[in-house]
């Protein structure tokens with residue numbers, strides 16, 4: 001896969017275009033070239049402008065740039081996960097839509113993301129749309145395929161790649177495949193073989209005369225769980241059962257069916273032709289329960305097909321399981337698995353953000369991931385995250401403690417691979433309890449209740465869930481906001497491509513308890529990343545460490561916008577929760 005630098009300063013230019021730009025701060029450690037200085041001067045000129053939204057340049061997008069951007073155009077990305085329904089409503093019907101996402105792509109780019117994951121966009125009877133009735137269309141609540149094309153065009157023009165959610169473990173019970181199959185099977189007696197020439201769709205799902213597990217349902221849709229053989233199954237009853245491992249309205253597909261693969265290839269062709277850069281694969285653990293070999297073969301085969309159509313095609317899979325099982329799924333030779341080991345309230349990142357998991361342990365975990373994941377796929381790209389649409393939000397996991405929330409986000413941003421940030425995480429939005437709808441609440445664009453584009457909450461979400469933190473508009477002008485911290489963290493990542501791509505080693509003599517120094521080597525380039533997971537300043541004497549002692553401080557990230565990391569006489573001073581990059 002070719003790697004090239006395409007967009008140095010791209011993000012700065014975008015910021016200038018829409019919000020008045022970000023200023024570079026003078027950094028005594030940096031030695032700038034003429035071109036860089038010129039770029040700085042251009043930014044300074046633009047800073048005098050006042051952006052259309054009335055936020056003056058001085059207030060907006062506070063200084064973050066210490067070094068030049070070095071963004072590589074490959075499959076290592078900074079991803080932003082978007083639930084379209086709750087993101088931005090462009091036409092006032094209360095439901096977020098594709099045109100709304102398109103309107104907000106400048107915001108996404110200005111934050112420092114260069115990839116988005118769109119949760120399902122296919123037609124579906126549910127608000128979450130994880131059960132498709134048509135894999136080659138856009139749900140009319142979200143817009144049209146032309147809207148989708150415009151979204152793709154704008155995203156690509158901003159250097160943002162787009163991946164879409166694809167659930168192939170199951171369809172909707174309203175999918176024509178399933179409806180036709182059921183209609184046919186109602187005419188087929190128990191014990192006799194269905195004629196797949198008469199109805200090929202009967203082979204697409206797991207149908208049987210006897211339920212073989214506890215998630216099987218009668219064909220007529222009346223839930224009959226397990227081996228109860230309940231004869232009371234209502235009108236249209238037949239002897240046929242189907243598997244629905246998540247829900248009786250989500251019949252499981254049989255991914256060993258070759259005719260179904262013809263459909264899957266058509267689906268891939270369709271979206272690749274519409275410019276999609278990758279798929280987020282939903283629930284591969286459940287393609288066939290407890291059959292890792294089968295499931296990884298499905299992922300591998302589908303990925304190979306997609307890559308044959310677009311060599312840069314990306315795939316990231318949801319294997320919500322222990323680290324060892326995630327590692328097994330890298331045997332599929334597909335690029336990425338979400339790193340559930342580091343994620344969620346009890347995961348390493350959030351705990352470390354809360355100083356309940358130590359830097360030294362986190363550094364060891366980075367090496368462990370590298371060993372275990374590369375064993376299955378040497379080309380693996382880790383996909384770390386804090387929480388997603390299925391988890392309580394970071395704010396809840398960390399009791400709305402903004403410093404801890406920032407530290408967790410900062411640690412996410414020093415991990416290898418492609419980090420994923422769930423929409424609203426960057427403004428500290430909260431969820432409530434375990435109900436899914438409460439984890440997918442409307443994006444808060446402004447603290448004003450009637451802010452333009454604000455969606456209504458998903459049906460079934462509770463009322464009265466109030467985020468402790470302000471909306472995007474207010475946070476943009478607050479240097480100490482979570483949003484501006486995330487922006488600085490993404491900036492650091494976009495300045496240092498080794499963070500995502502480098503081979504990790506721990507510097508043992510500089511790593512203990514709440515302080516760690518790791519080295520990341522990528523191509524001919526080597527950086528050190530030092531981090532402090534404590535709530536106090538830590539000084540690390542780097543002078544005795546061969547690999548690090550000759551490096552200079554290149555950039556850093558502190559919880560407070562005015563925080564300073566220094567390197568003087570071999571003494572690296574890291575304020576509480578700080579990250580430093582040396583090269």
Ligand SMILES: [Ca+2]
Nearest residue numbers: 089091095097
């Ligand atoms: Ca709408």
Ligand SMILES: [Ca+2]
Nearest residue numbers: 252286287288
């Ligand atoms: Ca299944």
